[in-house]
Amino acid sequence: MQEQESTTPAYVVWTFNRWYPPKPYDTPYASQMEGLTIRACINERASGVFSINNLSEDTPLRARIMMTDVEGKERIDSHAIQICKAAYLWDRVGNITADPLVPLNDAGEILVPPKTHERFWIFIHTKSRMPGAYTGSLxxxxxxxxSPCTIPxxxxxxxxxLPDQVPLSTFTWDHFEEYRGEPYNAGVLPDTRGQEDLYMEDLLHHGVNTFLIHYxxxxWPKDENGNLSFDLDFTLFDKAVNRKKGKGTLVIECSLKGDRLGLMCGLQFGNEQWDHAFTQWMKIVVTHLKEMGIAHDEVAFSFFSLNKRNDWETVDNLCHTARLVREIDPELKIFVDYxxxxxxxxxxxxxxxxxxxLPLVDIVAMPYQRLQNEEELKLLKDSKKHIWTYISNHYGYDHLxxxxxxxxxxxxxxxLWTNFARQMDGAAIFSSTRWRGDPWNDWYFEDNTFSYDEATHERCTVYNGYSGPITSRRWEAWRMGIDDYKCLHMLKEAIAQNERAQSEYETLLTEACREVITKSDNPDLADQWRWRVIEAILSLRSQ
Incomplete structure (x- = not known):
């Protein structure tokens, strides 16, 4: 920053670890930054962070933030670089967190109130870029x-x-297509109509390759004067399937509870009439998927979630349903989370x-926290089924x-590092867009009541914007973890192709995972080890 006279209000542009949760009252942890460095592979959405503290007691800082073109082996136009502000949101228990990363407007305008700290992220995609050093100015x-300020x-x-695809099943229970305009729980779902392709693109950009088809x-079958009708209208279903097919695996969420347990016709679960109706309905759905060109290995069905303690009725229901599915088609895959x-x-x-x-299902999603249970993990691994982990913000029964x-x-x-080290088959988070009301506002309930169990918008990593999805620091952490996994897997493959170097580089790979996972309180380690892994890959390829 240029030297300012004592009468000029002051501000500081500085940087700190991106994962430290910023607060508006933070004071600078570092002096004025002399430059910002962003390291990236080709085909990566690279990012950097910086903060601005307005040190003035009473004068707000109104300014524009702009990037120049970036020069190197080729020119990167400034319009290809996105700057986002980490927006502060309050929750009902008094915490404030800068989670959503909101793109600046076309003018790049910002407002930093007096004695306030704001965090910003810079994004640049390096797809098809030439390797080398590039320089520009912020x-x-x-x-x-x-006074104005210029940062190299x-x-x-x-x-x-980096490859486009991650060699791991990745899933987020995305719900952006379920909007129909009617009230939902205590609020109304954000209206994403006309933006579905943007939300789909956002999933792909964040490494997701397994997609939900919402119940x-x-x-569903219809009860017409006591007679069941199986004249099914697949219009909404087909729109979602066509948007997602060919991009990964589909998880058809049947979610047999409430009215759906009776197949929307008031049938008694598990009796002869229900079994017959369910079998007929499933055969129609499966045949329709085949006609759409969906192969068996591209789809799985989810019927029940085992998410409560001592819920043996749901266990019985799942086993009964799974046996019927096996009779319909033994090759159909069944997904269950617990x-x-x-x-x-x-x-x-x-x-x-x-x-x-386990004998009746094909894919099991376990809470990430339960990796600590070695006996349970061994049971799952020994089953030879596909075992995924998923992130849960529950910390105990009914405590969010x-x-x-x-x-x-x-x-x-x-x-994602733990999934690689444990050799899991998939990773998931619940959820990217499972909204219940306004994800920006914890006070959206009409009667001003609040239930953590209902407020599942809190679990979402994506916010709705007027022009499409808005990312968050958690969603970007997931994306960076996906890229970490790609690097770890690429090194594993490179080691397998070079027998002479196996001992040295296998030790490096093991040590990388061990240190990053066991020293989880040091978020710098993932970046440091990723670059050591990248250097090892390049070294092996040059031999």
Whole structure:
């Protein structure tokens, strides 16, 4: 920053670890930054962070933030660089967190109140970029009172290109297509009509390759004067399937509870009439999927979630339904998740329930926290089924922590390292867009009541904007974890192709995972080890 006279209001542009949750009252932890460095592979959405503190006692800082073109082996136009502000949101228990990353307007305008700290993120995509060093400038241009400031920005693109696909099943229970305009629980779902393709693109950009087809989009049997009708209207279902097919696996969420347990016709679950109706309905759905070109290995069905303790009725219902599905088509895949409301349960319910359902299902999503249970993990691994982990913001039975207040690094980036080290088959978070009302506002309930169990918008990593999805620091932590996983897997493959170097580099890979996972309180380690892994990949490829 240029030297300012004592009569000129002062501000500081500085940087700190991106995963430290910023607060408006933070004072600078570092002096004026001399430059911002962003390191990236080819085909990566790279990012950097910086903060601005307005040190004035009474003068707000109104300014424009702009990037110049970035020069190197080629020119990167400034319009290809996005700057976002981390917006502060309050929750009902008094916490304030800067989670959503809101793009600046076309003018790049910002307002920093007196004695206030604001955090900003810079994004640049390096797809098809030439490796090498690039240099540009970040300019803060105040409208009045304050002096302008120019910060050099250095972008280093290495020669390693990340693949488009991650070799891991990734899932987020995305619900952006379920909107129909009617009230939902205590609020109204954000209106995403006309933006569905943007939300789909956002999932792909964040490494998601397994997609939900919500039960509200399924056509159900109809009771017409006591007679069941199976004249099914697949219009909404087809729109969602066509948007997602060919991009990964589909999870058809049937969610047999409430009215759906009776197939929307008031049938008694499990009796002869129900079994016949369910079988006929499933055959129609499966045939329709085949006609749409969906192969068996591209789809799985979810019927029940085992998310409560000692819920043996749901276990029985799942086993009964799964046996019917096996009779319809033994190759159909069945997905089940468990433990959401009780991820740290120390009782043996989950283990007993799993022993009953494992022979009948194909994919099991376990709470990430339950990786600590070695006996249960061994049971799952020995089953030879596809075992995923998923992030839950439950910390005990019926006890939720606002997901915006979870550590973005520890809960959204670090699990991808653990999944690699544990050789899991999939990773998931609940959820990217499972909104219940306004994700920006904890006070949306009409009667001013509040239930953590109902307020599932708190679990979402994506916010709705007028022009489409708005990312968050947690969603970006997940994306960076996906890129970490790609690098770890690429090194594993490179080691397998070079027998002479296996001992040295296998030790490096093991040490990288061990240190990043066990020293989870040091968020710098993931970046440091990622670059050591990248250097190892390039070294092996050059031999």
């Amino acid at each position: 300019m803060v241009q105040p409208f009045c009172d304050f 920005v250095h972008i280093e693109v290495c020669s390693l290109e 509200r989009l399924l056509p 433990g959401y409301k009780d991820p740290l349960c120390k009782f043996d319910y989950h283990t007993k329930a799993l022993k009953r359902v 922590i606002h997901s915006r207040n979870l550590c973005a690094y520890g809960f959204y980036r670090l699990p």
